[in-house]
Amino acid sequence: MARPRRIGVEPNEPSTRRGTRNEARWDEILRAAAEEFNERGYHATRLQDIAARVGLLTGSLYYYIESKEDLLYALAESSLRLGLDATAEDELTAQADAATRLRAFIQRQMEALDSLQSPSGGIWRDIAWLSDEHRSQIESMQADLNTFVRRIIRQGMSDGDFAADVDVGLVSSTLFALLSTTRGWAKTRRRSYADIGDWYARMLLRGLASSEHLSLRSSSI
Amino acid sequence: MARPRRIGVEPNEPSTRRGTRNEARWDEILRAAAEEFNERGYHATRLQDIAARVGLLTGSLYYYIESKEDLLYALAESSLRLGLDATAEDELTAQADAATRLRAFIQRQMEALDSLQSPSGGIWRDIAWLSDEHRSQIESMQADLNTFVRRIIRQGMSDGDFAADVDVGLVSSTLFALLSTTRGWAKTRRRSYADIGDWYARMLLRGLASSEHLSLRSSSI
Amino acid sequence: MARPRRIGVEPNEPSTRRGTRNEARWDEILRAAAEEFNERGYHATRLQDIAARVGLLTGSLYYYIESKEDLLYALAESSLRLGLDATAEDELTAQADAATRLRAFIQRQMEALDSLQSPSGGIWRDIAWLSDEHRSQIESMQADLNTFVRRIIRQGMSDGDFAADVDVGLVSSTLFALLSTTRGWAKTRRRSYADIGDWYARMLLRGLASSEHLSLRSSSI
Amino acid sequence: MARPRRIGVEPNEPSTRRGTRNEARWDEILRAAAEEFNERGYHATRLQDIAARVGLLTGSLYYYIESKEDLLYALAESSLRLGLDATAEDELTAQADAATRLRAFIQRQMEALDSLQSPSGGIWRDIAWLSDEHRSQIESMQADLNTFVRRIIRQGMSDGDFAADVDVGLVSSTLFALLSTTRGWAKTRRRSYADIGDWYARMLLRGLASSEHLSLRSSSI
DNA sequence: TATGAATGAGGATTCATTCAT
DNA sequence: CATGAATGAATCCTCATTCAT
Known part of the structure; x- marks a missing residue:
């Protein structure tokens, strides 16, 4: 093991390289x-x-x-790409209320977990070991994903669906914490990712609801 | 001589035990x-x-x-010990309903985060690197903590406070996932651990509530 | 990473076994x-x-x-294997009297010294540093070799060729002491291993002889 | 552990130092x-x-x-001093025949083994790690001891007590090999050092005897 | 005299990485 | 495409040695 040595990586190597073949x-x-x-x-x-x-x-x-780092990057990248893909909403969803959109987002993220290369909590801390270029790419994708979620939450708040006193950052942190941890223990569990996603959505949405709102439409949550 | 992975027997004894001095x-x-x-x-x-x-x-x-492992063990141990200490309830709490007990538990755990040696998500995966003896001690403590939480949840279910269809394991996994991840991002956040704990409790308790129950007393949650 | 005295479990397996290649x-x-x-x-x-x-x-x-230990083991093992190989006797020798057999044994052991990997006194004390498994294998081979010599001596005693008051253990200890020390000083000496072996045999056999026996056939010894 | 560093030792340190007190x-x-x-x-x-x-x-x-080396030196020195002390012969012995003198020498050496600081085979190889000064002192003492034994053997040869074809160096090597190895296994043995010494003397003397001589006075050996 | 605490020069071991075949 | 063999920079761990108290 060693501190990253790659002092000077050529940024423009013949991309004819690795990965393409086989x-x-x-x-x-x-x-x-x-x-x-x-x-x-x-x-x-x-x-x-x-x-x-x-x-x-x-x-x-x-x-x-x-280099070994390539693998870390490739995984982080593909994992985030999957996450960002799950950001695409069909017309109906795109125009739905925040709760619906959030629930849909969570479920799509959970589905992504099934594909073998997906966020396992631990990897994210190691992003620090990526090369500058790689790291900033990853961080930018993370930011995009984050933004998507925060937008939904803010929408819910301004629509009055979510409590006004909610801390947007806190909620999105919580959500990503849940998503990224899941894989770690879900294997041993008999619950399907879909079920787990349901539970996450239920928790979050109820948690986000304003108290009055909650009592009114609780049965639908 | 260095790190001779002394596979076999050490003719020389472990020498004097460390740790206590100074x-x-x-x-x-x-x-x-x-x-x-x-x-x-x-x-x-x-x-x-x-x-x-x-x-x-x-x-x-x-x-x-x-050995380096000693540090991992000491930290894991002290962290879990803190967690288990936070298991002690005053008389009032001990006889309270599940929701109250769970909320109290969460808050006490969050308080523990302030003491410098506390659960940082990443450490737990590395438990695999502990010696057999150390590892089994840690795992046993983890199990105890887990049991405590599950008991509360089951109490809530049989008292009718929590929904009957709740997956106990799923809930406790979620809770520990949240607790252990917190430190990772909380530093950058302006929220106090107490605030975060409130949010966790709110989410979990609302998530656990049965639908009817929820609408009835939602305002108190 | 270095010499982490990996006390506990290695999550990673020992990887591929070495030694055979090249x-x-x-x-x-x-x-x-x-x-x-x-x-x-x-x-x-x-x-x-x-x-x-x-x-x-x-x-x-x-x-x-x-690990370094591997080398110690490999050497001790191959050295003892040579010694045990030298235990094999042709038909004639196998049926000869104890003196003949002992002399032959000594000479074969001395021949073995020529092959580069052979008993150098010092190594044997270090056996204590072998892994449990390795050590017990070595000790078992040592015991076999020891037994072989003791049997010959006992044969000599019951045939009346050797004095009845001989201490079998003492004799075999002496023999192995001589064999294992030889290399240490023989290099500087101009005597061939065969010559040295002759001298060892002469000493031991005369030492073993009963007094009467000795005077009778002394010339042949 | 490290290669000996003592690059430059002051030869004339205040000998007021160590060892004297207590x-x-x-x-x-x-x-x-x-x-x-x-x-x-x-x-x-x-x-x-x-x-x-x-x-x-x-x-x-x-x-x-x-330094650690001091201990090695002190032990080697005291061990050799004991050996050299055992070189002193009373008048009677001093004028006896070679066989008698050799036997006496061996017995005195064996007695010395009882005193705790005595030749254990292994130490002698490590003499190489002594400082130049120390090493040459030790080697000089070794030479003296060696000389003493060789003189006796040569006396025996010129007196006709020992065979004329004996290799003096070989014999003395053998003798010191035996003496220095003894401690290693003698502990486990029930034989007294005196008994072992008897056996060594018997072997050596018989080995040294010329064939005729042997048959004539074998009973006395 | 003895101790606690620290030093620092090794020396074993690991592992990402290279490269000729 | 894959392998065998080697490299060398880390990193862990050991232990003789120092020294203020």
């Missing part, structure tokens, strides 16, 4: 990396662990990657 | 370790980082510890 | 280790010393070993 | 060091091991020694 293998590798990172964390995971999962020797990985 | 330093060290572990995670943290914070050389740390 | 190198390494251990002893020898002899960097040794 | 403690320490060195060897022994035996903390040892 998509299947590349996916395998990403999947393997995702699992190892989820279980042990980025630093505790050895390239050898990943290579072994795919049936390769460590050195062989370098046909596909340029 | 309580002040020991606390400093723990505090430093907690902060580093929280920021970078167990594996990414170098003993040097910790030593430097305390103004020692790396080797000097070994006057206080026997 | 037999030639492996032999070189063993030979180098044997020489260093003989000269300085196990503890005083640095892996760097061994690596340098083979023209490798210290870290590169770990492609072949898992 | 003879009792000093003896305890030497005794402890002797035992540890015998069991684990010089390098594997930590000053802490020795200190612990005496009930001191490691640092406190430095009131008595100047």
Whole structure:
């Protein structure tokens, strides 16, 4: 293990490089990396662990990657991309009230968890180890996702659906905390991601509701 | 000689036990370790980082510890001990309804976050790196804490305060996920731990409430 | 990361086993280790010393070993295996009298000294540093060798060739002491191992003889 | 553990130093060091091991020694001094035949083994780690002892008591090998040092005898 | 005399990374 | 594409040694 050395990375390498060839293998590798990172964390995971999962020797990985960091980036990126994709709303939803939109968002995020490369809490702290360029890309995507959620919440507040005294940042932090932690313990659980998403949505929406509102339409929540 | 992963038997005994001498330093060290572990995670943290914070050389740390693992254990242990201490209820609370008890529990846990050595999400995954003995001790404490929460939830269910269709495990997982993640982002936030605790309690209790119940006494939640 | 005395469990598996790959190198390494251990002893020898002899960097040794202990074990094992191999007797010898068999045994042991990996007194004390499993294997082989010698001596005693008052354990201890020390000083000496063996045999056999017996056939000894 | 650093030792330090004060403690320490060195060897022994035996903390040892090497030197020196003392012969012995003198020498050496600080095979290889000055002193004493034995053997040869074809160096090597190894296994044995000495003398003397001589007076050997 | 605390130079071990084949 | 072999920079851990109290 070592502090990141990559002092000077060429920003414009021949993109003819890695990843393009043999998509299947590349996916395998990403999947393997995702699992190892989820279980042990980025630093505790050895390239050898990943290579072994795919049936390769460590050195062989370098046909596909340029550095270990590549895997972290690729995973964070694809995970966030999935999250951002789940940001797209069909016409109906797009015009619905905040509660509906939030519930839909949560459910779409939970669905994304099923695809193997998704947010496992631990990875996010390790973003700090990415190269400057990579890190800022990731952080920008995180910001976008965050913004999407905050917009919905603000919409709910101005529509009077959500309590006026809600701390928007607190709520979105809570939501992402829940989403990113889920994978860690959900495996052992018999609940489907959909069920868990239901519970999250119920908690959050009830929590967001203003007291009067809550008593009026509680049955629908 | 260095880190000889002494697989086998040490003809020489473990020497004198550390940790007790110079309580002040020991606390400093723990505090430093907690902060580093929280920021970078167990594996990414170098003993040097910790030593430097305390103004020692790396080797000097070994006057206080026997291995890096010791620090992980000490932190996990003290963190859980705090959590378990927060399990003690005054007479009034002990006889209160589930909602009251749960809210009190959450607030006490949040208060514990203020003491420097407290649950930072990341640490828990690294428990896997503890020695067998240490790990089983930690896991046992985790189980105790878990049990306490589940009992309250079950009480609420049988008293009719909480919805009957609640998944106890899911709820407690959610609660611990929230508690252990908090530290990660709370620093940047202007909310006090007490405020955050209020929000957690509100969300969880409303989430747990049965629909009718909710509409009836929603204003009090 | 270095020498983390990984007391506990390794979440990561031992990886692929070494030693078999590139037999030639492996032999070189063993030979180098044997020489260093003989000269300085196990503890005083640095892996760097061994690596340098083979023209490798210290870290590169770990492609072949898992720990320094591996080398100690491999050497002790191969040394004892040689010794045990020298236990095999041709038909003629097997049916000869004790004196003949003992002499033959000694000579075969001395021949074994020529092969580079052989008993150098110092190594045996360091066996204490082997892992439990390794140590018990070594000790078991030592016991076998010991038994072989004791059987011959007992045969000699019951055949009346050796004095009846001989202390079997004492004799075998003496023999192994001689065998294991030889290498230490024999290098500087101009005598061949065969000559030295002759002298050992002469001493021991005469020492073992009963007084009467001795005077009768002394010329043949 | 480290290669000996003492690059430049002042040859003429105030000898007012160590060892003089509190003879009792000093003896305890030497005794402890002797035992540890015998069991684990010089390098594997930590000053802490020795200190612990005496009930001191490691640092406190430095009131008595100047460096770990001091202990090795003191032990080697005292051990050889004992050996050389055993070189003194009473008038009768001094004028006896070689066999008698050799036997007497062996017995006196064996008696010396009882005093706690005596030759344990392992120590001798570690002499290489002494400072130049210390080492040459030790080697000089070794040479003296060696010479004494060789003289006796040569006397025996010229007197016709020992075979003429004997290799003097080989014999003395053998003798010292036996003497220095003894402690290693003698503990477990029920034989007294005197008994063992008898056996050594018998073997050597018979081994040294010329064939004719042997048959003539075998009963007396 | 003895101790507690710290130092610092090793030395073992790990692992990302390279590269010729 | 993959492997075997090697590299070397970290990082952990050990222990002789120092020194103020």
